[in-house]
Amino acid sequence: MKQAYQKLDVPKKNSVEMPSKVLLVDDEKEFVLTLSERLQIRDMGTAVVYDGKSALDLVHNDAPEVMIIDLKMPAIDGMEVLKQVKQTWPEIEVIVLTGHGSEQDKKKCMDLGAFTYMQKPVDINLLSKFLKKAIEKIRTNQ
Amino acid sequence: MGNNKEVLSRGGMQFFSKMSASATHEIKNTLAIINESAGLLEDLSMMGEKGKPLSPERVNDISQRVIRQVQRANFVLKKMNQFSHSVDRKTQIADLEETVCFVLDLASRLIEMQGVVIKVTSPLSRIMVETNLFYLENMIWKAIETACFAAKEKKQVVISFGTDVAVPSIWFSMDLVKDNLMDDLFGSKEDCALIAHLNISIKKNKANYSFGLLWPKRFNPITPN
Known part of the structure; x- marks a missing residue:
């Protein structure tokens, strides 16, 4: 079976632990592929899917440590993915990254158990910081 | 009759808002791609400084991506501008x-x-x-x-x-x-x-x-x- 989470074969710059399994879910392909490459450059292992159903399938087969999901997607939207993931796999941390967020959406996502809620365009350093915090939380809870 | 006009205007406002929200979301998506593309160029150039050569094809791919997104945003803006003029007459x-x-x-x-x-x-x-x-x-x-x-x-x-x-x-x-x-x-x-x-x-x-x-x-x- 093909490895779902890809990592760049580059020497580590530092000893900071970063997630090795980050699943990015967004129907904006060029966005999510570019973001994925940038996270790989920052020592993370990433997988990319473009819709909610594929995300849930991958979570079922090869669960990520952290997910980054968009809210507005065809068929199963990000809110539904978040709800299902946190119900079945509460140990997975979910970062919502959206271009269309309202305060109501933010509250709903946080109530559903999102780790954090971010707006596009995103600052990669801030996103990396949250990914690092998410993995620290996971390690603490293990 | 007055009430009918009010209902009509309210429906019209809802329609305009829905189209505006969709257009601005799409423009935001294009900006997000341009932002990540610029960031990737920055990442690659930093890797270049550390000895990993940056291929011209790669730079060209990224610049083409930016051009596509600018065209996409321009298309959305043109449609939105045309839409705004629908109420002129x-x-x-x-x-x-x-x-x-x-x-x-x-x-x-x-x-x-x-x-x-x-x-x-x-x-x-x-x-x-x-x-x-x-x-x-x-x-x-x-x-x-x-x-x-x-x-x-x-x-x-x-x-x-x-x-x-x-x-x-x-x-x-x-x-x-x-x-x-x-x-x-x-x-x-x-x-x-x-x-x-x-x-x-x-x-x-x-x-x-x-x-x-x-x-x-x-x-x-x-x-x-």
């Missing part, structure tokens, strides 16, 4: 097919989100109506939204135009429809106000899962300029 002569295609472009993201494929069959000759363009666009959007919701399994909608030049009409056909949907089409207060303002009628054809927007019969068809 109380009435004007509108081409029904052009207006349908314009609304499909304007709402392309919203339609895509529903996973519905819409096919437009052109009329034999141009069909013109004198109307309030903004409310015509509003009515066409309501019909598209209804048809997309109705299209049950195959998620396909065909938009066509009536062949009787004396009675301009737009038809929305689905392969199957959700149960009972055809019974209460366009029954809300907002829908009724819009239908009355445009002086059109709705014809349902339950047997072949379609409905039409029909203008009153006329004896002197409007000819295109």
Whole structure:
């Protein structure tokens, strides 16, 4: 079976632990592929899917440590993915990254158990910081 | 009458807001891609400084991506600007097919989100109506939204135009429809106000899962300029 989470074969710059399994879910392909490459450059292992159903399938087969999901997607939207993931796999941390967020959406996502809620365009350093915090939380809870 | 006008205006505001929200979201998405592309170039150049060569093909790929996104955002802005001018005149002569295609472009993201494929069959000759363009666009959007919701399994909608030049009409056909949907089409207060303002009628054809927007019969068809 093909490895779902890809990592760049580059020497580590530092000893900071970063997630090795980050699943990015967004129907904006060029966005999510570019973001994925940038996270790989920052020592993370990433997988990319473009819709909610594929995300849930991958979570079922090869669960990520952290997910980054968009809210507005065809068929199963990000809110539904978040709800299902946190119900079945509460140990997975979910970062919502959206271009269309309202305060109501933010509250709903946080109530559903999102780790954090971010707006596009995103600052990669801030996103990396949250990914690092998410993995620290996971390690603490293990 | 005053109340009807208020209902019509409120519906119009909701339509304008929905289109604006969709357009701004799409522009935000293009900005997010441009932002990540610029960031990736920065990352690659930093890696270059550390000895990992940066290939010209890679730089070209990224710059092409930025160009595509600028064109995409420009298309959305042009449509949004055109849409904003729909309210400039109380009435004007509108081409029904052009207006349908314009609304499909304007709402392309919203339609895509529903996973519905819409096919437009052109009329034999141009069909013109004198109307309030903004409310015509509003009515066409309501019909598209209804048809997309109705299209049950195959998620396909065909938009066509009536062949009787004396009675301009737009038809929305689905392969199957959700149960009972055809019974209460366009029954809300907002829908009724819009239908009355445009002086059109709705014809349902339950047997072949379609409905039409029909203008009153006329004896002197409007000819295109």
